[in-house]
Amino acid sequence: MLVMEKNSLSEEISKLVDLYGKDRSSLLPILQGIEKNHKYISDFAQQEVARLLDIHPVEVYSVVTFYSFLTHKPMGRNVVRLCQTITCDMFGKEAVAKAIERELGIKFGETTKDKKVTLEYANCLGMCDQGPAMLVNDQVYSHLTPEKAIEILEKLK
Amino acid sequence: MKENKETRAPESQKGHTIEKPKSSEGIGSMVSIEINGNKFSVPLGTTILEACKQNQIHIPTLCHHDDLCIAGVCRVCLVEVEGMRTLQASCAYSITHSLKIHTTSPQVRRARRHVIDLLLSEHYGECYSCVRNNNCELQSLAKEYGVDKFTFGHVSEPLFEEDNSSYSVIRDMNKCVLCKRCVRTCIDLQEVGVLESINRGHETRIGTFLDKPLADVICINCGQCINRCPTGALKANDPSDEIWQAIDDPTKHVVIQTAPSPRAAIGEEFELGPGHSLTGQMNTALRRIGFNKVFDTNFTADLTIMEEGTELIIRLYKALVEGEKQIALPQFTSCSPGWVKYIEHFYPEYLDHVSSAKSPQQMFGALIKTWYAQKEGIDPANIVSVALMPCAAKKYECNRPEMVDSGYKDVDYGLTTRELAQMIKESGIYLPEMEKTHFDDPFGDASGAGLIFGATGGVMEAALRTIIELVTGVKVENVFENMNIVPVRGFEGIRYAELPIEKVGPVPEILKPLVPNWDWLKGATLKVAIAHGTANAKKIMEDIKAGGKFSECHFIEFMACPGGCLGGGGQPIPTSQEIRAKRAEAIYNEDASLPIRKSHENKHVLDLYNDFLTDGPCGHISHKLLHTHYTPRGKYIA
């Protein structure tokens, strides 16, 4: 990472720490903020957070690896999370999944070469009455069909 | 002082907040309970596990450790509490009202057996090829519960590569049972923070930051995690194969120095209870194994007192008399390599406070391949120098690139108490039955002051025995009964003592080149402090940073391990406060029995100054061989 990038990231993390506070209880909001802006939490960012909150880097790493929505490896600009839980599964998740994989040319757990989309499964999104459902970043889409899912993905930047 | 970050550990891993009543005799502070139909009365707040232990009812445990906060995660210690739907982890359940407890009901037995079966299903490794064979808590549990097959299968291939990057600690996560004792040791007990749980669910395992090898993170090599690991998932980096090879090589002159703590604990490896000193027996056994010479590290402990004490006097003189403002005070001890690495990582800006004197191990190493080699007419290239230490960090210390002042690697191998016990057993020797013999010349038997280096406060006491006499001219036994400087002894995490210097005596010959007189110390109060366990060291460092009372100290002893070296990461497993106290007792008793108990009265040390280190303590020659420098490492992990 370039020095300039490091400096701007440090500054950004400092601002998040100022916003949420230096207590350990601010850890999740701070990490969520970094994740939102950078689509992952780099090793440098994790150590910066640890330094500013006066905790050990491994504790930050421990928390990052616990939560599904926090990542320490770079994700694409858009993260698509298709619900894999039972009712979505019953109403056509598999067909949607296959269509998305074909269209993007990647498997679940992978990121497109242009870094546009990372594809993941999620557990129950709370849209069981309207499955299949998926999250695209923080927006939820329901009643998916293969066609509808592809349409949504095509609009992504 | 900045508070110990007690919030650091997850709440789930902490003890309960219920305070135990001060006296257990007061009305209302006792609770009547029933265990397996028998009535008992226990103090309010006692855990079910403690209550059972107090009443000779055995409950198996795995994640529980007396030194650590409560986790309640392994679920081995489950018991039935009447009225509760689920079984309760007895280690985590505080008794606050009358309870009826069943510790061996059918569902309790079945649940424990299931838990053990599940752990075994994912524990890769065969007992007979494990360093913890016959001293493994999982193995004992399997035996206790009569496991004769793997009910839920058994992993047949290792899933993880062993991490043997560290000179000190090897991690084999295939044997890990996720009890998190190492995590609680590293984060809570030591506040080093290298190990934590990573991932979630079935993917959970213990890891380092970004899963880096242990050598690349800020591990201080204390090995306290090894002492508390119930299985063989953590072990020391064992050099005994190389040592055997050297012993078997007739061209090699293999010498061993033995630190004070192993001799006070090695009996535990031979089914003796803790607290038996086997100094003379161990000397004999070492010779039987084939070591050419057996030396006492206490000799260089005495030398350390001379060097480090002199350094302190120089610092004080420069600061108080010559008014040099940049002199770093308080001076910190440097014997504990875990502590040294800790301060290099966590407080590198304070490295100039650390005494430049090498640890006794490294001083000895430098002398063996110079003075001793010369004296005996041996080519130092053919000397293999082994150090028997209670310590995992000593393995790292002898591999520091700067530790080559003799022109060779000063100490070739650091060997732990456990590893030596194994070598002794392999040699067919039953240690307790050995006859007692002395250490070899030219270093001979050392003083009791060197011996007590093994206990927390021991370096300080040894230093004070010498400083008091050299400065005041008064015999230390006239100030402290039986020469026991009780104010610096004990197991309190942090101890502080003040010694007023009311009168001063003449400057002894050896120090005359350094100070003209002691008048400048007359009426002064010497302030000293002691910390053991790096969590306690951290408290003192934060206090010093904040300009608190410890910043006014003159001399502070820091030991990385709880209890000092006798609780080191290379000592016999298990460890507990009770065991460490017994080892300390053994060390102090042996000290009391020795004819020489002050470092400056060690004849061999004085000979060394006359014969070899001719320009005295902290002189040119000693600086070259016996002093070192440190590396500001910081916390950033690249």
Added chain:
Amino acid sequence: MENKVKREGAVIFSDYTRGDAVKKAVSIGREDVLFELKESKLRGRGGAGFPTSIKWMLTAAAKSDKKYVICNADEGEPGTFKDRVLLLEYPELVFEGMVVGGYAIGAKEGIVYLRGEYEYMLKSLQDYLEEMRKDNLLGKDILGKKGFDFDIIIRLGSGAYVCGEETALIESLEGHRGEARNRPPFPVNTGLNGKPTTVNNVETFASVAHIVTKGGAWYSQHGTDKSTGSKLFSVSGDCKKPGVYELPWGTTINELLKIVEAENTKAVQVGGASGLCVPKAQFDRQLGYEDLGTGGSIMVFNESRDMLHVLKNFMEFFVEESCGQCTPCRIGNVKLLEGVEMIEKGEYTFNYINKLKELGETMRISSKCGLGQSSPNPFISILENFKEEIFNNGKGGK
């Protein structure tokens, strides 16, 4: 996305005007709020069904300089989505229930722990809180009551089902992994930051808003003796009208299936993945604490569904979502999933499957928290209630 409630019953969706509950609470005083709650016999709506009044009285009685009211909006149980609808359509009920809670127990801080999957509603909820502040339903001296200060912040989860367990939720709020704590001590004494804390479900707070406004006696006249009031059911699966239904406690599964227009139903999973699978023969069973207590997840499976596949989906869920700290849950769920896979492949023995059922029984009583205590439920109930289909119709016997 649709959020229309399919059936509005007489309790949760009865008339309510913003501010009603808070106004009433400050006019009757703390004691009476707790009294009405006791009268209502309300039990926690998250699923465990602990009496809410006891929780609040214990928190109120705990002595501390600080206390917290936490709204558990980490709605992660498969098949549950009523909280989504409540938060989007009826936030006044939820937030005012929290304000009343703060008033009753003496807390000044309220926290909504909103699951990360619901981040899309964060903005509208925050806007709503801002409106409440303007109306002095939040803030200092609420509705003119001197010294009654209370405010609410929203904290997001980050994708971890286990954080719906109240002590795991608290750990998460404190910046840790969502690993459940040992209990006792309970959050009512030692909760967030070691302070007395009441953690309640979204629907519980919504119910409180009505109870305080209309009285405990009004509330308890609905439902049954042990299960007072009504319940929101999240209905999904094989039926014509999936969605959120408010039904009185005591409704039978048969009645519910008729309402949601389900046909050829062979099984109903009550209580989500961690609940129980009820076969057709038992559809006369009642929803309520007397029989089938539940957080309200109802998943309907018709004759075409493969129950072993359903079970496998549930077990995969638990293997991923276990926090991983305690042995029975971390490893036990994997063993159960492996058992399902063995059946799927026809590579099982009844002897081993029975051993796994026993293991499931152990997990129920030996896991550290509710997750591992309930995750064997589908394994045990599906294999028991659908053994004909799974073992004897050729599929499992290959």
